[in-house]
Amino acid sequence: MVDEVVRELITDPAGIYLDATVGGGGHAEVISDRLSGAGCLIGFDRDPGALALAQTRLSRFGDRVRFVHADYRNLASILHDLGITAIKGALFDLGLSSLQLDDPGRGFSYRWDSPLDLRFDTTSGPTAADWxxxxxxxxxxxxxxxxxxxxxxxxxxxxxxxxxxxxNGAIETTGQLVRVIDRVIGEDRHSRGRSAARVFQALRIVVNDELAAIPVAIPAALDLLSDGGRLVVLAYHSGEDGLVKSILREAARTCHCARRVGPCVCGANPRGRLVYRKPLRPTAHEESDNPRAKAARLRVFERAQGLSGRES
Ligand SMILES: C[S@@+](CC[C@H](N)C(=O)[O-])C[C@H]1O[C@@H](n2cnc3c(N)ncnc32)[C@H](O)[C@@H]1O
Incomplete structure (x- = not known):
C-alpha cells in the first residue's frame, strides 16, 4: 500500500517526517522522493541489518534522510535529543519485514532450520529459545x-x-520446534503449517514485546505532530490493529461524559480526527500480487489545525 501511505502521509513536502519502522527502506525511498530539498525523513528501526540496507538504498538522498538504530517506543526522547520538537507526519508499518521473514538465519520462519532467535534487534534481549x-x-x-x-x-x-x-534439555532451533508442533498436530500438512505459522507469530510478538510498544509510541507520535500533520499506521495482525484503533479513537473523542444528556462537562480536548472511519485495505490487484499484503489495515489520523486547548 505504498501509494496510499505516501498520499496520506505527506501534506507538506518541506516538512520533517518520521518513518518509525524503516525496514529495508521501501516506504522511506518513496517518501524521500516526494520531499523537497527542505524536507527531511528520520528513519528508525530496531534491526541494525535492516537499517544498513536502507542506508545503502537511500544514500542518494544524502542529508535529507537520517537513520537511527532505535526502538520506536523511545521516539519522544530520541527526537528531542536530535533537536526535533514537531513533525509533519509519522509512519508505523508494524510487524516484521519480508526481508526478515525470508532471512534463513533469523528464525522468523519455520521453513528453514536455524537458531530460534526471532529478535528484531539482534544486539540485545532474550531470544525465542531463551524465552x-x-x-x-x-x-x-x-x-x-x-x-x-x-x-x-x-x-x-x-x-x-x-x-x-x-x-536435548532445551529448544534451540526452529527445526526442533517444528518437530514438536508436528508431533502434536499430526499428519495433516496444512494444519501443521498453519499451527507453525501461528506459533512463530506468537513467539515473535512476545520476544519483541510488540504489543506493549504501541500504546507508548503512538500517543507520543500524536503529541509531536504539528497542526494538520498526519499519523499513518499499517497493521497486519488483528491484535495490533485493535490496539491502534482504540488509541486513535480515544485521541479523536470529542466527549468523555458518561451520557450526553446535558452540556459536556468533561472538557475533552481531542487531538484531531480519524481521516477514515474504516481502515483502508489493499486492492484485489495488490492482494494477488503480494499475498502477505492481504491482512493489511491502514489507519490515518490528522492532528487538528490550531486546536490545541479547544474542542473540535
Ligand atoms: C513491516 S517492516 C517495515 C518495512 C518498511 N516499511 C519497508 O517499506 O521496507 C517493520 C519493521 O519494523 C521494525 N520494528 C519492529 N518493532 C520495532 C520497534 N519497536 N522499534 C523500531 N523498529 C521496529 C522491524 O525490525 C521491521 O524492520
Missing amino acids: LRETDEEEIARVLRDFGGERHARRLARAIVRERRGP
Missing part, C-alpha cells in the same frame, strides 16, 4: 493462544515443556 527455556507452561499456552490465535495452545505448551525435559 521458551525460561517460561512456564501456563504462560506459553497463553501467549500461543492470545498472540497466535492457536487453538491447540495448551497441548503445544505441554509438548514444549516435555521437550525441554528431554535429552
Whole structure:
C-alpha cells in the first residue's frame, strides 16, 4: 500500500517526517522522493541489518534522510535529543519485514532450520529459545493462544515443556520446534503449517514485546505532530490493529461524559480526527500480487489545525 501511505502521509513536502519502522527502506525511498530539498525523513528501526540496507538504498538522498538504530517506543526522547520538537507526519508499518521473514538465519520462519532467535534487534534481549527455556507452561499456552490465535495452545505448551525435559534439555532451533508442533498436530500438512505459522507469530510478538510498544509510541507520535500533520499506521495482525484503533479513537473523542444528556462537562480536548472511519485495505490487484499484503489495515489520523486547548 505504498501509494496510499505516501498520499496520506505527506501534506507538506518541506516538512520533517518520521518513518518509525524503516525496514529495508521501501516506504522511506518513496517518501524521500516526494520531499523537497527542505524536507527531511528520520528513519528508525530496531534491526541494525535492516537499517544498513536502507542506508545503502537511500544514500542518494544524502542529508535529507537520517537513520537511527532505535526502538520506536523511545521516539519522544530520541527526537528531542536530535533537536526535533514537531513533525509533519509519522509512519508505523508494524510487524516484521519480508526481508526478515525470508532471512534463513533469523528464525522468523519455520521453513528453514536455524537458531530460534526471532529478535528484531539482534544486539540485545532474550531470544525465542531463551524465552521458551525460561517460561512456564501456563504462560506459553497463553501467549500461543492470545498472540497466535492457536487453538491447540495448551497441548503445544505441554509438548514444549516435555521437550525441554528431554535429552536435548532445551529448544534451540526452529527445526526442533517444528518437530514438536508436528508431533502434536499430526499428519495433516496444512494444519501443521498453519499451527507453525501461528506459533512463530506468537513467539515473535512476545520476544519483541510488540504489543506493549504501541500504546507508548503512538500517543507520543500524536503529541509531536504539528497542526494538520498526519499519523499513518499499517497493521497486519488483528491484535495490533485493535490496539491502534482504540488509541486513535480515544485521541479523536470529542466527549468523555458518561451520557450526553446535558452540556459536556468533561472538557475533552481531542487531538484531531480519524481521516477514515474504516481502515483502508489493499486492492484485489495488490492482494494477488503480494499475498502477505492481504491482512493489511491502514489507519490515518490528522492532528487538528490550531486546536490545541479547544474542542473540535
Ligand atoms: C513491516 S517492516 C517495515 C518495512 C518498511 N516499511 C519497508 O517499506 O521496507 C517493520 C519493521 O519494523 C521494525 N520494528 C519492529 N518493532 C520495532 C520497534 N519497536 N522499534 C523500531 N523498529 C521496529 C522491524 O525490525 C521491521 O524492520
